[in-house]
Structures are given as structure tokens and as C-alpha cells.
Amino acid sequence: xxxxxxxxxTLTALTIVTATLVVFLIRAIRHRxxxxxxxxxxxxxK
Amino acid sequence: xxxxxxxxxxxxxxxxxAAVGCEFQVKQLDGPGCKxxxxxxFCEEMRVRKVSNGRNLVCAMCGTRLALSRELAEQVLVxxx
Amino acid sequence: MSTGDEHPIxxxxxxxxxxxxxxxxxxxxxxxxxxxxxxxxxxxxKISATIYTPHGHQMELVDLxxxxxxxxxxxxxxxxxxVLLGDLDGEESPQLVISVVDASSLERHxxxxxxxxxxxxxxxxxxxxVDRAEAKGLRLNPQVLTDELGVPVVACQATSGKGxxxxxxALRFPLPPASERRWKGNAAVEHAIADLTKQLESxxxxxxxxxxxxxxxxxxxxxxxxxxxxxxxxAAALDVAADLIKQNHNPEEEISALxxxxxxxxxxxxxxxxxxxxxxxxDKIDRVALHPIGGWTLFAAIMFAIFWSIFRxxxxxxxxxxxxxxxxxxxxxxxxxxxxxxxxLTDGIIEGxxxxxxxxxxxxxxxxxxxxxxxxxxxxxxxxxMDRVMARVGLSGKSFLPLLSGYACAIPGVMATxxxxxNKQRLLTILVLPWxxxxxxxxxxxxxxxxxxxxxxxxxxxxxxxxxxGTGTALLVAWLLSKRIGIGEAAPHFLxxxxxxRLPDFGYVFRHVIDRGLAFLKKxxxxxxxxxxxxxxxxxxxxxxxxESQFDHSAMGxxxxxxxxxxxxxxxxxxxxxATLASFAAREVFVSQVAVSFAIEEDxxxxxxxxxxxxxxxxxxxxxxxxxxxxxxxxLSVLIFYIYALQCLPTTAVVQRETKSWKWALAQLAGMxxxxxxxxxxxxxxxxxxxx
Numbered sequence: 145x146x147x148x149x150x151x152x153x154t155l156t157a158l159t160i161v162t163a164t165l166v167v168f169l170i171r172a173i174r175h176r177x178x179x180x181x182x183x184x185x186x187x188x189x190k
Numbered sequence: 191x192x193x194x195x196x197x198x199x200x201x202x203x204x205x206x207x208a209a210v211g212c213e214f215q216v217k218q219l220d221g222p223g224c225k226x227x228x229x230x231x232f233c234e235e236m237r238v239r240k241v242s243n244g245r246n247l248v249c250a251m252c253g254t255r256l257a258l259s260r261e262l263a264e265q266v267l268v269x270x271x
Numbered sequence: 272m273s274t275g276d277e278h279p280i281x282x283x284x285x286x287x288x289x290x291x292x293x294x295x296x297x298x299x300x301x302x303x304x305x306x307x308x309x310x311x312x313x314x315x316x317k318i319s320a321t322i323y324t325p326h327g328h329q330m331e332l333v334d335l336x337x338x339x340x341x342x343x344x345x346x347x348x349x350x351x352x353x354v355l356l357g358d359l360d361g362e363e364s365p366q367l368v369i370s371v372v373d374a375s376s377l378e379r380h381x382x383x384x385x386x387x388x389x390x391x392x393x394x395x396x397x398x399x400x401v402d403r404a405e406a407k408g409l410r411l412n413p414q415v416l417t418d419e420l421g422v423p424v425v426a427c428q429a430t431s432g433k434g435x436x437x438x439x440x441a442l443r444f445p446l447p448p449a450s451e452r453r454w455k456g457n458a459a460v461e462h463a464i465a466d467l468t469k470q471l472e473s474x475x476x477x478x479x480x481x482x483x484x485x486x487x488x489x490x491x492x493x494x495x496x497x498x499x500x501x502x503x504x505x506a507a508a509l510d511v512a513a514d515l516i517k518q519n520h521n522p523e524e525e526i527s528a529l530x531x532x533x534x535x536x537x538x539x540x541x542x543x544x545x546x547x548x549x550x551x552x553x554d555k556i557d558r559v560a561l562h563p564i565g566g567w568t569l570f571a572a573i574m575f576a577i578f579w580s581i582f583r584x585x586x587x588x589x590x591x592x593x594x595x596x597x598x599x600x601x602x603x604x605x606x607x608x609x610x611x612x613x614x615x616l617t618d619g620i621i622e623g624x625x626x627x628x629x630x631x632x633x634x635x636x637x638x639x640x641x642x643x644x645x646x647x648x649x650x651x652x653x654x655x656x657m658d659r660v661m662a663r664v665g666l667s668g669k670s671f672l673p674l675l676s677g678y679a680c681a682i683p684g685v686m687a688t689x690x691x692x693x694n695k696q697r698l699l700t701i702l703v704l705p706w707x708x709x710x711x712x713x714x715x716x717x718x719x720x721x722x723x724x725x726x727x728x729x730x731x732x733x734x735x736x737x738x739x740x741g742t743g744t745a746l747l748v749a750w751l752l753s754k755r756i757g758i759g760e761a762a763p764h765f766l767x768x769x770x771x772x773r774l775p776d777f778g779y780v781f782r783h784v785i786d787r788g789l790a791f792l793k794k795x796x797x798x799x800x801x802x803x804x805x806x807x808x809x810x811x812x813x814x815x816x817x818x819e820s821q822f823d824h825s826a827m828g829x830x831x832x833x834x835x836x837x838x839x840x841x842x843x844x845x846x847x848x849x850a851t852l853a854s855f856a857a858r859e860v861f862v863s864q865v866a867v868s869f870a871i872e873e874d875x876x877x878x879x880x881x882x883x884x885x886x887x888x889x890x891x892x893x894x895x896x897x898x899x900x901x902x903x904x905x906x907l908s909v910l911i912f913y914i915y916a917l918q919c920l921p922t923t924a925v926v927q928r929e930t931k932s933w934k935w936a937l938a939q940l941a942g943m944x945x946x947x948x949x950x951x952x953x954x955x956x957x958x959x960x961x962x963x
Contacts, residue, residue: 154610157612164801223764225523230339231378241557252377
């Protein structure tokens with residue numbers, strides 16, 4: 145217990161960092177999965 | 191009353207050639223850009239005044255000023271009033 | 272206030288030309304409450320608000336993007352057409368359409384109104400700008416116009432609030448019935464319309480007659496693939512159209528001519544023109560503004576005034592932001608004992624987010640000034656003047672505004688390209704936009720330029736030169752790319768309306784500015800928050816034992832050492848390499864990374880002293896052999912790199928969204944990075960060779 149109370153700041157910080165990484169990964173995967181609407185719907189090169 | 195003969199059409203004045211400062215009446219829209227022209231308001235019988243020349247010219251019509259490219263203006267056939 | 276029923280809330284759409292005063296009318300009707308959202312699958316904003324009729328019924332009012340006709344020539348206009356036809360996913364077609372027209376220009380505005388009536392939706396015409404029309408000597412009779420068009424016509428002057436009450440009253444329940452098509456073609460055309468309508472109906476297409484009229488009236492709608500229309504429907508339309516053509520009837524021309532006839536008849540019945548159209552006040556101004564010499568002089572003066580204002584007036588609020596960030600940092604830092612979380616919050620998050628927020632004043636100011644230019648009508652003249660230059664390099668005059676916005680921030684600049692009709696020109700503009708030196712590069716310039724040139728005058732000249740270099744390269748590359756992208760696409764024609772000069776609607780401008788600011792904060796801010804957290808982690812772990820440099824020991828330092836051989840040819844070392852790599856996420860990070868690597872503590876109260884510390888650390892740093900580690904040539908090579916590199920992941924994300932193509936977004940990122948590397952390489956090696 146004392147180890148945790150000594151190092152709680154580090155642990156919290158690391159949790160936040162990990163959470164951030166996870167959020168980024170999820171966003172990246174989601175962007176890949178929805179690739180827009182194919183052709184002729186904006187300005188991809190014709 | 192668009193042009194009826196080829197001769198009339200070939201010898202007609204287009205907006206690009208028209209003189210600056212004078213009033214004209216649109217006779218016909220002739221060319222691939224006429225769809226775009228119609229949408230922004232050009233139509234037969236309409237009065238147009240040419241305001242300036244250049245690569246893009248300016249004309250006045252129905253209370254507004256419009257700027258259009260020379261190629262487009264060449265597709266608007268007009269007669270002097 | 273009863274909404275009444277189990278019925279869903281009716282949707283009312285405002286439709287009209289771009290400059291007609293739609294938004295002013297929207298604000299008058301909604302009391303300036305609005306929600307900004309998105310349409311599914313497209314990057315066009317949806318602006319809507321809830322209103323209550325005088326009888327207490329709830330309605331949703333939607334301000335659709337301005338369009339000249341239901342034949343779209345840009346993504347914005349396509350959305351308007353698709354929403355009205357009920358084709359856009361997730362959007363029902365509206366229950367009622369308010370067609371906003373300019374009373375002094377009916378011939379130009381009524382064609383769209385007719386098309387709206389042909390959609391088979393209930394239409395109310397808001398005859399706007401009646402006061403201006405009367406001032407010009409035009410007398411209009413709304414009742415006669417109502418009779419001619421078959422739909423209620425309400426006269427109003429949105430800017431003064433006149434007619435708004437009457438317009439709201441026209442929104443009574445039950446909604447006015449849909450009107451009928453006002454023209455009848457000859458037998459062949461009518462037969463074709465009826466035939467196609469029946470075919471579309473049997474295919475289960477909603478609003479068959481509205482679609483039939485669109486398909487026959489516009490050949491592009493028939494021939495080009497539409498995301499929301501089935502191939503079967505188009506095939507049917509193509510057949511019917513082909514039949515008509517065989518009988519010597521051109522559907523587009525005839526339908527167009529029929530509409531024009533109807534309009535002319537309506538106008539001659541309802542309007543009496545008095546007096547002639549002489550030179551207006553706007554014309555007088557345009558004598559100068561559009562003049563080849565006078566116009567350019569005026570343009571240059573206005574541009575200069577804008578940039579001067581931004582740099583001059585943004586300083587004070589920027590100081591407030593800095594002070595604010597420092598204050599928050601102290602407070603939060605004081606709440607926790609020393610430790611990692613404390614460091615993450617203060618040095619990481621607050622610092623990082625503060626680095627983004629500090630640009631807000633400049634961005635807001637630039638958008639405010641741009642908003643004034645647009646609102647006053649001058650922007651159209653600037654676009655006109657710039658078209659000449661832009662067309663030479665393969666861009667459009669309409670690229671001017673996005674490129675100008677890029678000086679503040681590329682993100683809103685990229686979004687502003689939606690008004691460019693040509694896909695090729697739009698793509699080119701987006702691709703070169705990040706070379707407009709944005710505000711994020713300024714902290715880097717502020718550190719590096721004084722190291723090269725001591726005098727203030729010299730520094731200002733250098734800044735000017737840097738902006739010039741960025742823009743010049745952008746135009747040059749646009750020109751080169753235009754030869755290789757999208758060849759064969761028909762060259763678009765320049766066609767632009769020059770609205771009369773008027774006093775800008777300040778309420779609209781302010782709202783516009785706030786929207787842009789919030790968009791910037793949300794998009795850029797959220798991504799940077801995440802990046803800053805990760806960077807903090809890379810710099811803090813693994814922890815260095817007592818006495819050793821934390822930077823060298825951390826993950827970041829290791830990456831830096833790894834990078835050293837890559838950046839050596841540019842004259843850089845691991846420290847610069849790491850700082851630059853980190854700043855690919857966000858340029859502002861360069862400064863804090865360099866500071867961290869020198870173990871310099873940021874002093875919130877004195878930004879200038881902080882920068883001086885960094886500069887002197889750079890100047891006095893020595894290589895093992897005693898020679899300066901960062902001589903001016905190296906500083907220059909870093910500077911050149913920053914001018915050209917695309918170091919803003921939020922921008923890449925927005926480019927992907929706007930082009931709907933990862934290929935272009937990543938190609939842009941890779942291409943600009945390589946370009947920057949080569950430029951820095953040439954500068955450093957070339958300079959060394961020449962003996963600098």
C-alpha cells in the first residue's frame with residue numbers, strides 16, 4: 145500500500161498516457177473503416 | 191426571337207466584342223457554357239450593359255454586376271440597343 | 272406552446288442565391304439561435320434552428336447552402352439539391368421551402384423559385400430587399416406575383432426586420448399546399464415528362480415528377496454518376512431524353528425556355544419599372560476597385576492593412592492568453608505536491624494546450640477582417656483581380672480566399688475551398704495551401720530569425736521574405752502540378768457575381784468568427800492535447816538517474832540519437848532532429864522541445880527572456896571540437912525546413928476529410944516533408960560549399 149501511495153502520481157500519469165494512446169488507436173482504426181463514399185462525391189482526382 | 195439563319199448568327203456580335211459602356215440586348219446563348227450562363231441569370235431578351243473589358247469582363251444586368259471570363263462572354267450573342 | 276402531435280417536427284428550408292440575404296433572414300426568424308451540424312457523408316455544414324410559429328407550433332428551420340439553381344456547380348450546391356429531392360441520407364426533404372429572392376433582380380432569382388415549385392413541395396416566396404428595389408424605382412405587387420406563381424409571396428426587408436412577422440404568419444398550420452408546375456411544354460415534352468415520371472414511380476423512387484423534371488432539365492444529372500440516384504433511374508431518363516432528341520426537341524433548352532417565359536410574364540404583370548439604371552454608387556467604387564492599376568493598388572493596400580493589423584493588434588490578447596496560461600499553471604501546480612502527475616498536468620497538458628490557444632487571437636482577427644471584406648462585397652472584387660494570377664498557375668480566383676486564410680491556419684483554409692467549382696482547381700489549392708506560412712510557424716521564426724539577423728528592420732524584411740517564399744513556392748508547384756493532374760478535365764469558366772457594396776452585417780461576421788474559432792479549437796486542440804500527453808511521456812520516461820541529463824536518458828533522447836545520421840546532412844544534431852520530429856505533430860512543440868533538451872525552464876512571465884535563453888543556449892553550444900554547434904548556416908537550414916514542412920497532423924486529417932482520400936492527404940504529407948528535407952539539404956550543403 146505504501147508503494148502505491150508513494151507512487152500514485154506516476155501511476156495516474158501513466159494511466160492517462162495509456163488512455164490517450166488507446167484513444168488514438170481507436171480513432172485511427174475507425175477512420176480506416178469509413179473510407180468516404182468512393183467516387184464522385186467531392187474532389188478526389190477524377 | 192433568336193437568330194434564324196446561320197448567316198445572322200455568324201455575323202452577330204458577342205458580349206466579348208461589345209463596346210464598353212453601351213447597352214445591349216441578349217439575343218441568344220450559344221455554346222457549351224450556356225447552361226451556366228442561364229443559371230446565373232442570362233436569358234434571351236435581357237438587357238445588359240457592358241462595364242469593362244479584359245480577360246474577365248464585367249457586365250451589369252438586372253441590378254447586379256457579373257464578372258465572367260472571355261470564353262463565356264463569347265457565347266452570349268447580343269445586339270445593340 | 273403545443274407542438275401538437277405525434278407528427279414529427281416539420282422542417283422548413285431556406286433556399287436562395289448566395290448573396291441574397293438568406294442568412295440575415297434566418298437570423299431574423301430564429302432570433303439568432305442556431306445549431307451547426309453536418310450532413311451525413313459530406314463535409315458541408317448544416318445550419319438549423321428551432322422556431323415557433325405565432326400559433327405555437329414548433330418547426331425546424333434549416334439554412335441550406337446558397338445556390339443559383341438546382342444544377343449544382345460545387346459540393347455545397349449539390350447538398351442543397353440532394354436535400355430538397357430527399358436523396359441525402361438521414362435527411363428528409365423539407366415540408367416547406369422558403370424561396371428567398373431579391374426583389375430588384377427577379378429575372379435572375381425566379382428561375383430557382385420555379386424549380387423549387389416544380390419539386391412538388393409547398394413553397395413560400397420571401398421577396399427580400401423590397402426597400403432597396405423601391406429605392407431603385409421598382410414598384411412590385413406581391414399579390415399579383417402570388418397569382419402568377421401560384422404560391423404565397425411575402426415582401427420583406429430582412430436587414431430592417433420588415434415583413435418578418437408576415438412571413439412567420441405565412442408559416443401557419445396547416446402548411447400551404449404544394450403548387451403546380453407553372454408551365455406546359457408542347458405535346459412531345461409533356462409526354463416525355465409524364466412517361467419518365469411513371470417509370471420512376473414504378474421503380475419506387477420518391478418524388479418521381481420532381482426527379483423527372485431534374486433529369487430532363489439537366490444533362491449532367493442524367494449522364495454523370497450520382498451517389499443518391501440509381502443507375503436504373505438514370506437509364507430510364509437517358510432513354511426518354513434520347514427519344515425527345517430524335518424528335519428534334521432538346522429537353523434542357525426547351526424546359527429552360529419555358530421557365531424563362533413564365534418568369535417574364537410574371538414580372539411584366541407584377542413589376543413596374545420606373546427610371547433607368549444609371550451608374551450606382553457601387554459602380555463608382557468599382558471604377559477604381561476593378562481598374563487594372565487602381566484596383567491592384569487598392570488591393571495591395573488592403574492586404575497590407577490586414578497583415579499589419581493582425582500583427583499589431585493581436586499582441587495584447589496574446590499577452591493575456593500567456594498570462595492566463597501561466598496563472599492556471601501555477602494554481603494547478605500548487606494544488607499537487609511535486610510528482611509525475613503534477614508535471615503531466617502543468618508542463619505537459621497546460622503548456623501544450625496553451626501553445627495552441629495562444630494563436631486564437633490572430634486567427635480570430637484574420638477571420639474577422641476576412642469576414643468584413645466578404646460582408647462589404649469587396650472580396651468578390653479581390654477574387655476577380657486575383658483570378659488572372661491564379662489562372663496562370665492553374666488555380667481559380669476563388670482559391671484566393673482559402674489561400675489567404677492559410678496565413679492564419681491551413682485548416683479553415685482547406686475547408687473554405689468548398690466554394691471552388693472545379694475539382695481539379697480545388698484539389699490543387701488544397702495541396703499547396705500548407706505552404707502559406709501559418710501562425711503556428713511564428714514561434715519558431717521568433718526564435719530563429721534573431722539568430723540570423725540582429726536588426727529589427729532586417730528581421731522584418733526576412734519575415735516578409737519568408738512569407739513570400741512560401742506563397743511563391745505554393746504557386747509555382749501549383750503550376751507544375753496543374754500540368755500533370757486531371758488533364759482532360761474541361762477548363763472551368765470564371766463566372767462570379769459582384770454584389771453591390773454594402774455595410775457588413777456585423778452580427779453575421781461575429782458569429783462566423785466564433786464558429787471558425789471553435790472549429791479550430793476543437794479540431795486542432797483535441798489532437799494536440801493527445802500528442803502533448805504522449806510527448807510528455809516520451810520525454811519523462813525512462814527516468815534518468817540523479818545527475819544525468821533527463822533528456823538524453825528519455826525515450827525521446829534515444830529516438831533523437833537514432834535520428835542523428837538522418838539529419839546530419841542538413842547540419843543538424845540529435846537535439847534539433849528530435850525537436851523537429853516532435854514538432855511534426857504541432858510546430859509550436861519545437862520551442863518547448865528545444866528548451867527541454869537544454870534543460871531551460873519556461874518562464875511564463877517573460878516570454879522574451881525565455882526566448883533569449885534559448886537563443887543564447889543555441890549560440891553558445893559547442894561541438895566536442897570547440898566549434899559552434901549551431902552556426903548561422905544550420906539555423907538557416909532549420910528555418911528553411913520549417914517554411915516548407917507540413918508539420919500539422921490536424922491539417923492532414925482535415926485534408927483527408929475534404930478530399931475523401933487518404934492517398935492525397937498522405938501524399939501531401941510525404942511530398943512536403945521530402946521537399947523540406949531537400950530544401951534544407953541544399954541550403955546547408957550549398958552554403959558549406961560556398962564557404963559560409
